[in-house]
Amino acid sequence: MKIVDINDNYENVIKETAQTILAGRLVIFPSDTVYILAVDPTNKSAVEKLLGFKNRWTGKAISVAVTDKKMAEKYVELSESAQNIYKNLLPGPFTIVSKGKHQVAKGIEAENGTLGIRIPDNKYIHDLVMAVNRPVTATSANLSGRTPNYSVASFLRPLSKKKKDMIDLIVDGGKLPNNKPSTVVDATEPELKILRRGDLITGSSQTLVSKSEKETEKVAEFLLKKAIEKNSGKPIVFSLSGDLGCGKTVFSRRLGHLLGVKEKITSPTFVIYNEYQTDDKKFLHFDLYRITADFELQEIKFFELFTNNSIACIEWPENMGKENFLELQKVAKVISINFEYLNPTTREIKYEL
Amino acid sequence: MKILAIETSCDDTCAAVLNNTSVLSNVISSQTDLHAKWGGVVPDIAKRAHSENIEPVISEALKKAFNISKKENVTDYIDEGMKSIDAIAVTLGPGLAIALGIGVNKAKELAKKYNKKLIAVNHVEGHILANFTKNKFGKPHREIKFPALAMTVSGGHTKLFMMEEIGKYTLIGETLDDAAGEALDKAAKMMGLGYPGGPIIERLALNGNSDWLKLPRPLANQKNFDYSFSGLKTSFYYQIKDWPKEKIAEKMSDLAASYQKAVFDSLIVKFKRAINFYMPTSLLASGGVLANQELRKELRKVSKEMNIPIFMPVKKELNTDNAAMIGTAGYYKALRNEFVEDIDSLDRDPRAQL
Numbered sequence: 001m002k003i004v005d006i007n008d009n010y011e012n013v014i015k016e017t018a019q020t021i022l023a024g025r026l027v028i029f030p031s032d033t034v035y036i037l038a039v040d041p042t043n044k045s046a047v048e049k050l051l052g053f054k055n056r057w058t059g060k061a062i063s064v065a066v067t068d069k070k071m072a073e074k075y076v077e078l079s080e081s082a083q084n085i086y087k088n089l090l091p092g093p094f095t096i097v098s099k100g101k102h103q104v105a106k107g108i109e110a111e112n113g114t115l116g117i118r119i120p121d122n123k124y125i126h127d128l129v130m131a132v133n134r135p136v137t138a139t140s141a142n143l144s145g146r147t148p149n150y151s152v153a154s155f156l157r158p159l160s161k162k163k164k165d166m167i168d169l170i171v172d173g174g175k176l177p178n179n180k181p182s183t184v185v186d187a188t189e190p191e192l193k194i195l196r197r198g199d200l201i202t203g204s205s206q207t208l209v210s211k212s213e214k215e216t217e218k219v220a221e222f223l224l225k226k227a228i229e230k231n232s233g234k235p236i237v238f239s240l241s242g243d244l245g246c247g248k249t250v251f252s253r254r255l256g257h258l259l260g261v262k263e264k265i266t267s268p269t270f271v272i273y274n275e276y277q278t279d280d281k282k283f284l285h286f287d288l289y290r291i292t293a294d295f296e297l298q299e300i301k302f303f304e305l306f307t308n309n310s311i312a313c314i315e316w317p318e319n320m321g322k323e324n325f326l327e328l329q330k331v332a333k334v335i336s337i338n339f340e341y342l343n344p345t346t347r348e349i350k351y352e353l
Numbered sequence: 354m355k356i357l358a359i360e361t362s363c364d365d366t367c368a369a370v371l372n373n374t375s376v377l378s379n380v381i382s383s384q385t386d387l388h389a390k391w392g393g394v395v396p397d398i399a400k401r402a403h404s405e406n407i408e409p410v411i412s413e414a415l416k417k418a419f420n421i422s423k424k425e426n427v428t429d430y431i432d433e434g435m436k437s438i439d440a441i442a443v444t445l446g447p448g449l450a451i452a453l454g455i456g457v458n459k460a461k462e463l464a465k466k467y468n469k470k471l472i473a474v475n476h477v478e479g480h481i482l483a484n485f486t487k488n489k490f491g492k493p494h495r496e497i498k499f500p501a502l503a504m505t506v507s508g509g510h511t512k513l514f515m516m517e518e519i520g521k522y523t524l525i526g527e528t529l530d531d532a533a534g535e536a537l538d539k540a541a542k543m544m545g546l547g548y549p550g551g552p553i554i555e556r557l558a559l560n561g562n563s564d565w566l567k568l569p570r571p572l573a574n575q576k577n578f579d580y581s582f583s584g585l586k587t588s589f590y591y592q593i594k595d596w597p598k599e600k601i602a603e604k605m606s607d608l609a610a611s612y613q614k615a616v617f618d619s620l621i622v623k624f625k626r627a628i629n630f631y632m633p634t635s636l637l638a639s640g641g642v643l644a645n646q647e648l649r650k651e652l653r654k655v656s657k658e659m660n661i662p663i664f665m666p667v668k669k670e671l672n673t674d675n676a677a678m679i680g681t682a683g684y685y686k687a688l689r690n691e692f693v694e695d696i697d698s699l700d701r702d703p704r705a706q707l
Contacts, residue, residue, distance in 0.1 A: 243590070244539065244543070244586060244587065244590045245583070245586060245587025245588075245590050245591065249530060249583060263704065264527070264529065266527075266528060266529065266530060266531075266532075267528075267530055267531040267532065267535060267583075269508075269531065269532075269535045269538075269539075270363060270507075270508040270509030270532060270534070270535055271362075271363055271447075271448055271449040271509055271703075272449055273449070273450075274703070274704065275450060275703060275704070276704070289539075290548070296401065299401040299402060299451070300401065300449065300451050300452075301451050341591070344591065
């Protein structure tokens with residue numbers, strides 16, 4: 001068993017890892033969620049080794065990571081609902097279960113012939129899959145029934161010598177942020193089914209469901225990342241509509257902190273907006289609740305506030321009026337998010353990127 | 354020392370003239386019929402038209418303070434009034450950036466034009482020191498001993514400070530989300546009432562049963578001095594969300610009383626906790642929400658119970674945003690020789706901390 005640090009000559013590490021996997025060996029690798037067991041899913045003996053390591057009965061699927069939809073389609077058939085998810089949610093912390101094309105070794109697809117695909121939002125895995133030029137397994141690195149691992153040390157601690165000997169290479173990516181394992185979504189039918197709850201729960205391909213403030217914060221994290229990836233240098237505006245107490249402020253606060261705001265982010269209702277400067281960005285937090293007429297936006301010189309490095313959250317965007325909203329869409333990339341109350345503990349968050 | 358004070362941190366344009374801490378005039382745009390007086394200069398519909406309001410308001414403050422006889426225009430009043438002024442105090446922040454900028458720029462301009470010293474004041478310190486503001490006869494006479502515990506509660510702030518002396522404050526607690534005044538305003542809106550909602554809720558609550566609706570007291574059991582009102586607001590909203598209008602109308606007083614009680618309980622619980630922890634010699638409370646008689650009663654009860662004197666601004670206009678409190682804070686800064694050194698480089702500070 002060899003341990004390498006991922007940042008110790010990164011390109012070489014990826015190359016060595018790819019070669020190890022292609023040689024049919026077992027690798028422990030850091031992902032966007034937890035440490036994963038990576039093998040070549042098309043290699044029969046590698047898959048057997050993986051299943052042996054996990055003490056896992058064949059019958060349950062082992063998810064695999066790919067780089068993009070095109071690679072996924074070589075291994076699974078994408079239903080319409082799956083197509084939508086690939087378009088709107090991936091890359092992200094989701095495993096999408098589809099009907100398999102039986103292109104992988106026995107034990108990877110589930111007994112019913114389905115296969116879970118991941119497109120992680122993570123550079124390491126993306127680069128690794130590119131280097132291997134085929135999928136790698138992305139099952140969490142723990143024995144079946146044990147909790148997932150966020151560091152190499154916690155992974156190794158409970159392992160017997162026999163188990164340790166089965167591992168050929170460990171790529172140490174340090175302590176991973178405490179993200180839950182991915183949400184597993186069955187997209188074989190038009191109606192999505194959640195098979196395992198991770199940090200982000202899908203309602204449909206364009207809605208996420210939150211059952212707590214923590215989950216709303218995860219949604220903010222996810223959408224911020226998407227927005228930055230897709231942005232073309234314009235200011236980014238999250239237009240947050242929805243009822244009182246649906247999590248708009250929680251969302252804004254998390255976003256601000258993710259952008260590097262160190263201070264407390266409190267309600268801007270009274271002062272209309274607060275502006276926070278971080279190292280390279282400006283976070284604008286608006287609450288237009290007290291705005292009742294168009295000219296009030298002029299009074300606060302609304303449109304002049306959006307500079308290229310600014311990211312804004314606007315609560316009560318309805319109050320700016322339709323024309324101003326159209327104007328805003330011209331000067332900024334506007335992401336409309338709607339928070340809906342489903343029941344006392346559940347909110348549905350709908351978004352348009 | 355004669356001070357001209359300017360405050361434009363949010364909605365209102367305010368100017369005041371003080372002799373030390375005695376108020377000679379205290380002008381607030383929304384409470385003054387400038388529209389009629391200045392021949393339509395000020396659109397009365399605009400809430401934050403500071404740039405249009407600022408000169409008329411300053412001129413009005415100077416005119417009242419020094420009984421200036423009739424002049425041709427706003428500039429003439431200012432020219433005349435500034436002869437009697439020793440220093441200018443202005444709110445630097447926290448507040449609405451664009452609004453602050455107008456006050457700060459005007460103060461800089463006047464300081465340079467008339468060669469006056471300039472004092473930059475924190476808005477929250479202004480609220481605290483409103484308790485030291487006197488009328489032109491030097492009343493009320495107060496002996497406030499330190500250390501003091503100071504609470505500011507308004508539409509924009511809910512903060513607790515320990516105060517070693519005038520000018521030395523330690524923030525010990527604050528709201529993590531909404532301000533108390535905002536919480537009251539939003540509840541009023543949910544019941545279909547107007548803005549600002551605080552005074553309406555107060556009036557309705559007089560005839561209501563404050564135990565009628567069960568509402569949470571967020572953070573009440575946490576051993577810190579912070580507040581949170583967004584959970585309370587949410588709970589209230591979802592309890593009455595599906596009620597028909599008639600039912601809300603029928604139970605309006607009880608709803609208002611229950612909600613107001615929940616907000617004030619949160620304030621009182623942390624206030625008491627801070628008293629027990631820091632054992633201050635005096636208690637201070639100020640800010641717009643202190644216009645509420647019920648809160649004042651509750652605070653006086655705490656004072657009696659703990660046997661520590663409490664001070665609150667007597668006049669309503671010293672609780673809501675005003676320039677007299679800025680002038681008072683400015684006076685004490687002047688005593689400490691804390692004038693702005695480089696007037697040109699002075700800038701508004703929308704997120705100023707005290």
